[in-house]
Structure formats: C-alpha cells, structure tokens
Amino acid sequence: MPCTAPPAAESVALRSVHSFHVGGHCRTLKGLPVSERSMVQGGAPRRVDPNGDYVLGQMYVQAFRLARPRVALPVLLWHGGGMTGSHWESSPCGGEGWLWRFLSAGYDTLVSDAVERGRSSWAMYPQLYAEAPFFRTKNEAWEMFRIGPVGGYASDPGQRIAFDGQQFPVECFDNFAKQWVPRWAGHDGMALDAYGALVERTGPCVIVAHSQGAGYAAAIAQRYPDMVRAVVAIEPGGMPTRTRQRLPPHLFIWGDFFDTSHLAWSGYRGLADGYAAAARFAGSRIDVLDLPRAGIHGNSHFVMLDRNNDAVFHRVIAWLHALGC
C-alpha cells in the first residue's frame, strides 16, 4: 500500500465543534434514603434526594466538522475498554493524536465516549446498573497493553521491564494512566444500542476503532451493513458471534509481542481470526495488517499511540482511499 496521507496540518479550518448525546432511556428510583449535605465550598447543608427520574445508556459524541472536507464520509473514532475518546486526541507524551491526523487528512471526525465512560456518564448501582465496575491497575495495564511481560510492572518507573524494541513511549506510561476510567462487565447490549443510535444519526460513515471498541464496530457493521462503509479494527478485543452475512470491508491491524504477552491475547486474537474467516466465507473483504509481518516491529496494543504510529496511519489512509472512502 502506498503512503498517501498528508502530514499533520499546520492548521485546520473547522466550520463547527459541538457535542451531543445519543440513545438513553429513562428510569425512576423510589425509596432511597435522603441526606443533608453541603455540596459546594462554604455552602450550608441542603437536602439531597436521590429519588426521582434518571436517564441511562446515553453516549457522548464530539463532532468536528471541517470547513472544506476532502472526503465524503465522516470517520467515527471509538475507543477501547476502560478508556474514553481522549486517547484519540493526544499521544501519551503530549502532542496531537489521530483525531488531528484525520482532520488534517480531510475527514469530518466524531469522537465518542462509550456508554458508562467519560462524558457519557454512568448510573447508580445496584439500582440502575446491576453491579459495581472494574478498575484497571497500572500493573494489569502494563501486561494487557503488551508494554512488557507478565510481572514486568513495578511502581518505580526505573524498575519496569518493557519488551525489547517497544514502540510505546514507556516514559509516559504514568501520564497515560490518568486517562483510564472504570468499566462495567456485561454492558455490551447497552453500549451497542448507543453506537447504533450514533450510526443512525450520522448516516454513511467509516469506523476506526480500537480493542473493545473494534469488537463493537464489527457488531455495528453487521447491524448496519449499508451505513458502515468500512471498519478499521485496531487490535480488536472481543468480537460478535460469527457471521454469515456479507459485511462491509474490514481492516484488522495487529501489533507485536503476541508470543511473549499475557495469555488473554491469544484468545482475543483467535476470536478475531475466527470471525474474519467466517466473514470471508460469506464473501466479505477482510484485510489483515500484521505489523511485524509487514516489517513494522515493536507495537504495543495501542498502535495509534506508539512512536511509529505515523507509518500505521499512512497505511490506514491508503486502505481507505483504495476503497474510495
């Protein structure tokens, strides 16, 4: 694939930046205890009554519309588990991320926070959500994000063991940890309903998604095969049940260090490979960019945050352009 993406722009002219929430449904709570609390600096205690009407299941979307888009279809950027849309905005050490790159490349770009995360808000448990969330430690992330081997994390940054040739900027790992948010298990249905509402609102689009979000993108491409024109699935974590449908084109992108990483990865990759095989059998175009096989070495789970992400971005743009997206 040739490299056709322009470099990050000196400036980008926008005709709009705004946000909206899609999806969500109402629930009413009764019988909860009322308290008296001061809620602001110096404020007298006031009655705080949690009984009443709530909304849950909604999703936050921030939309960047270009003054002069050069591509007809907007790009939707979907993050992975325990994250928010913020990882598309910046590299872990600062500086612009793929949001800026897609804008520079002429795409209207919409960044969402999955239901329950970031600006999408979350709801009371066990009253509205069934159970408590899960919180990711730095220890687990070091292994699951394939920064280093199982047991390679240490509180002292100087004592941490990263994989040789690691492209993730490990010196900014603690900064990156500030982005992580709690997540719930078992909320796939609610998350997918909101992503579906987004695609219905947006219309024809390209989805570029990471990890858990890439699994959601595959599911939404099944549900809206005419709306979703292409899926770039970066390191999908989780996949819908296998498909017999002809699907829009997918590009699966995989980083490095699968052989030496946390065992969960062989499972996740196996799921995606099985899905790809079934989709191909149904006549779908499913391309795979295995970075080490393509001569690009050292990528973590967060390919788009790694030092060499530019080389990967060029290939993504080339793949989209070849499809006419």
Add this chain to the structure above:
Amino acid sequence: MPCTAPPAAESVALRSVHSFHVGGHCRTLKGLPVSERSMVQGGAPRRVDPNGDYVLGQMYVQAFRLARPRVALPVLLWHGGGMTGSHWESSPCGGEGWLWRFLSAGYDTLVSDAVERGRSSWAMYPQLYAEAPFFRTKNEAWEMFRIGPVGGYASDPGQRIAFDGQQFPVECFDNFAKQWVPRWAGHDGMALDAYGALVERTGPCVIVAHSQGAGYAAAIAQRYPDMVRAVVAIEPGGMPTRTRQRLPPHLFIWGDFFDTSHLAWSGYRGLADGYAAAARFAGSRIDVLDLPRAGIHGNSHFVMLDRNNDAVFHRVIAWLHALGC
C-alpha cells in the same frame, strides 16, 4: 457596556486540538478480592485483579489553539457541579455553545472536566475516595437549575411547570439531562489542586466558570492572583472563605427567578455577595451583572445555555475587552 463580540464564525482555523491531564497522585491498593470475568464480547473469562497502583485526582483538559488568536490570554472554561465540560460545547437543543463563541472571538480556549467527572475519571470508593457519589435527579435539577418552582417537575414533559418567561429551552431539558454525571461531596481540595496545576501549566489566563466551578475560580484567583487576570463567575454556587487580598477583577453574573426558586439559592447568592463585599473592601474590582436589573429577563441557572445567551455573551466580551483581556 457596548456589544463588541463578533457573531459566531463561519469557520475557525485551528493550529491544534489536543488534550492532557494535569495533577493526580499515586495510591496502591492491596488485599482486594480477585475475580474471573469476561470483559469483552465473546471473550473467555480472565483474571481481574484490582490490587496494585492507581492514579487519582487528575483532571482532563481539552485545548483548542487558534491558528491566529486575536487575544493574548487563553480562556479556561470551568463547568459546575454534576456536569462536565460538554455544556460549553453545545446548546441543549443542539448547535454550538460558548466554546465556539470564544474561538470565534479569537481566544485560545481550554475546556476541562473537574476531577472525578467525565474524562477526568474517578476512583474506587471507599478504598480511594471516602464515600459514594451523589446522583442528580431530573426532579431536583428542575428546581435547582431554576427552570421551574419547587414541585414543578413531572416525568411527563407536558405536565411540567416552568417559570413564566423562562429562557431555558425546556423542550430540550430531557436531552440536557444526558450530560449530567455523578459528583462527590467533600472533594474541594482535590479539585482545587488540579485547577491550580492547570493554571500553573497555562500561565496568565482568563477563567470563565459556572456554578460550583465559579466558586473554584474565585479560590484559584486567590491562590494565583498574578496568573488569573480576570474571572467571569456565572451564578457561582459556593465560594471560598472571605478574602482580605486584592484580587484580579471578577464579574458576577446572575439570572432570574431568585425570589420564586429553591431556597438554596438565597444562601448561594448570599455567600457570593459577602465574598464580593470583602473583596471590594480589600481593593478588588468586583462587578455584578444582575441580568433582570440590566433588563434581561427569564434566565435560568444555566445562563450560557438559555435562548438569550448571545446578549450575555456580548456583555462578557465587552467586560473582558474593557480590561484589555
């Protein structure tokens, strides 16, 4: 004050959109139970161990830098209690918000989510935060945001009672509710540390803040009187203890319906009035824009989201320009 703000721009040229987190400190948890759960679509159960290192107290900031700013100082937009920065981005019925207006007026603009809210993430309780959060019902918001009288909310939108002449777009109230996030009581110190870290990073700036955020802005202006060049405090909810310092100029903005609203408002307004009197006594310039007295009627607590917010925005810009900001 003359009206000097330009209309919302047809397009805005940016040289950067990116985000970062400021502040935060590390804590380690031990002795918590480990579980086995599937965390993604179709994924096999895996070990999820919550023991290890966390960061808490960090704050998310999204920075919009103009290609050609027309004003030297950036504007920091700080939201209120139970909200995120998203309310600066859009009106409740859609369309751009004050973020776009400040960009159109030539200001570099930074929008943050307070600690514990939105993309700033939140931490496990009672292990890291001391207690559970508070959730705002639509019922309470209807009263506390001065949309309508106490008891004026009903689940059926057609049965709700709003104040006569209400400028808040009540038909979009349910949409607005999708933005609200849980909040904790007693986190003022943590929130202020992160806002302080933001001002230290930004340098000289203007703060435009709402409700609880406006009380935080007043506290940060005390702490960094040379960095904070002006504070626009829209309907401050809560205030720091009174000051004997000479402070940078403040503009307090108040909406309508104080006489007929939830009683908490007379308390909040009294706090702000007392603070303003003490600051003036210490030689500070403290201006007050009481909208009904200025002939602008019908504003809710969310002045910048009301239908007539344009008239208020013009006055804010005129006040800043008169200060040379």
